[in-house]
Amino acid sequence: MKERKGGLLLKLIGSISRRILLASVVGVGVLTSAGVAAAESIKVAAIYTLPVEQQWISRIHKALNTAAERGDIEYVFSENVANTDYERVMREYAEQGMQLIVGEVFGLERAARKVAGDYPETAFLMGSSFGPVAPNFSVFDNWIHEPSYLSGMAAGAATETNVIGMVGGYAIPEVNRLMHAFMGGAREVNPDVKFIVNFIDSWYDPPKAKESAFAMMDAGADIMYAERFGVSDAAVERGIKAVGNVIDTSGDYPGTILASALWHMEATIDKAVANVAGGTFDAADYGQYSFMAYGGGSLVLDESLVATNVVDAIRAKEADIMAGMFRVNVNDDRPVSDN
Template sequence: MPSFSNKSRTLPVSRRALLKTAGAGAALGLVGTLPSRLFAQEPLKVAAVYTVPTEQQWVSRIHLAANAAKERGDIEYVYSENTANNDYERVMREYCEAGHKLILGEVFGVEDAARDVARDYPDVAFLMGSSFKEDPSVPNFAPFDNYIQDASYLTGLIAGAMSQTKNFGMVGGYPIPEVNRLMHAFMAGVREVAADAKFQVAFIGSWFDPPKAKETAFAQIDAGADVMYAERFGVSDAAQERGILAIGNVIDTQADYPETVVASAIWHFEPTLDKAIEQVKAGSFTAADYGVYSFMKEGGCSLAPLGTFEGKVPAEVKALVAEKEAAIKDGSFTVEINDEEPKSS
C-alpha cells in the first residue's frame, strides 16, 4: 500500500463556480459497463478519498456505511481524509494502482481531474459525491448526492410547531444545491405549520468551521431566532448556550444536546453503497445517478427519533409528521427539490 500525504484545505465558495462541464470532448470511446468480472468470492477492495475529517457530518455517513460493509465481510476498506484538492488526483491514482476496485469520495472541487482518473482506469468503479450528473463517456463514474429533502421537510413541520417567535435561524456551509435543497425543504415544512414564519439565512464559507458557525448562530439568535437549523457543526452549541432549540442535519446529535436538538434529518448512505458494491461484484457497474438512493422511499434518509422531545412535540404535529412520512414513502406526496439559493425573509 502506498503512503498517502493528506493536507487540510480551504473549499471554494461555490463548488459549481470552479467546475467546468465534466468530460466534454474527452471521451475515449468507452461504452457499456465495466468488464463482467466477478468479485463475489472475496471482499471487494474499496478506498475512499475525503477532503475533510471523517467526523464531518456528510463524510461521516459514507465512512459509517463503508465500515458496516467491511464488518459484514463484503469489502476491504481504506481511506484518506483531509486530502487537499490539489492532491486529490494523486491519491486517487495511487489507490487505483494499489488494486482497489471501487473508489469513493466527494469531488465537488475536482470534477474534471476525478473524471480524468476514471477514464484512465476503466476497470475501476468510481462512486463520487458530485454536483454534476452521469456522463456516458465515463461509464465507470457514477455520481451521488444526499437528497434527504424528505426528512428535512419533516423536521420543518416539527420546528414550526415548537417555535414561539416564528423566527428561524439557518446556518449553512455554502449555498450549493446539496445544501440549498435541504434548507428549502425545511422551510416548506415550517411554513405548512407556521405560515407567517421568518427566516434568517447565512452561509459561513466553510464545510468545517464550528467556531464561525457558532458565531453566526449567535447573531441570528440575537436577532430573534428561537429555533436554529444546524446545517453545520457549531450551531447547536450556540443554541444550547442560549437555551433555544435546534434542528439537526445528516446525523443525530441529540445525545450531545439532549435539551436542544429536537429533531434531525438523517442520511443513510448504506443503500447507495450497497447498490454499488452489488453491481461492481456482478460486473454491471455503470454510469448512473446514485442520488435516488438517498430518497426516503429507498431507505436513504429518515427522521431521527424524537427521544427527549417525544413528550414535548404536540400530538397533532406528530400525527401530521406520520401522515406525511407515509405519503412520501408510498409516493402520494413529493417534497419539492429546489436547488436555488435560499434567502432570508
C-alpha cells in the same frame, strides 16, 4: 559555511515531517483494513477531503465500515485530502487495483471525471453536484430533502417568534436543497414563519458558526437549523431548540434537538458494491438510494419536545412520502433571508 549547515538541518526536518506524515497514512490504512480477509471481497478505497468525523463523511465512512465488517469489501481510506491533491490520490488507488473508489468531487468535478476516463476498469462512486459519465463514473449525494421537509414541520410548529435561523456551510446545491426542503416544511405548518440564512463558507469552524447563530438569536430567531457543528451549542447556551441535519446529535445536546433529518449511506454503498461484485457497475445516479423509500433517509423526532398533534401531522406526511403520494420540491438555488 553557515548557509550550508542550515540548509542541511532544514532538509533533515523536512524529511522527518514527511516521514511522520507517511507513517500516519500507513497507520490509518492498517487500522482500517485489519481484520478483513474474505476471499471474494471487493477492494474499496475512499478519499475524503475532510476528516472522517465530519458529519457528511462520517455517514459514508460508517456504511463502508459496516460493509467491511460483513466481509463484503476490503476498505482503505485517505482523509483530509486537499482538492488540489485529490486527482493524485484517485490515480494512486486506481493504479493499486482498487475495484471501487468512493469519494466526493464537489471541488474538482471536471478533473475527477477525466481521471475516471483514464481507468475504465475501476468503478467510481462520487458525491457530485453533476451527473454520471459513462462508462464508470457514478454519482451520489445526500438526497435527504424528504426528512428535511418533515423536520421543517416540527420547527415551523415550534417557533413562537416566527423567526427561524439557518447557518449553512457553503451555498452549494446539496446544502441549498435541504435548506429549501426544511423551509417548505416549516411554511406548510406555519405560513407566517420567516427565515434568516447565513453561510460561513467553511465546512468546519464551530466558533464562527456559533457566532452566526448568536447573531440570529439577537435578531429574534428561537429555532436554529443546525447544518454545521457549533450551532446547537449556541442553542444550548441560550436555551432554545435546534433541528439537526445528517447525523443524530440529540445525545450530545439533550432536550435541545426537536428533530433531525438523518442520512443513511448504507443503501447506496450496498447497491454499488453488489453491482461491482456482479460485474454490472455502470455510470448511474445513485441519488435515489438516499430517499426515504430506500431507507437512505429518515427522520428522528424527539416526541417529548414536539406537540402531539404536530407529531401526528409529521407521521402522516411521512407515510405519504413513503407511499409516493407526496413529493418534496427540489430547489438548488441559494436560500436568502426573508426581509
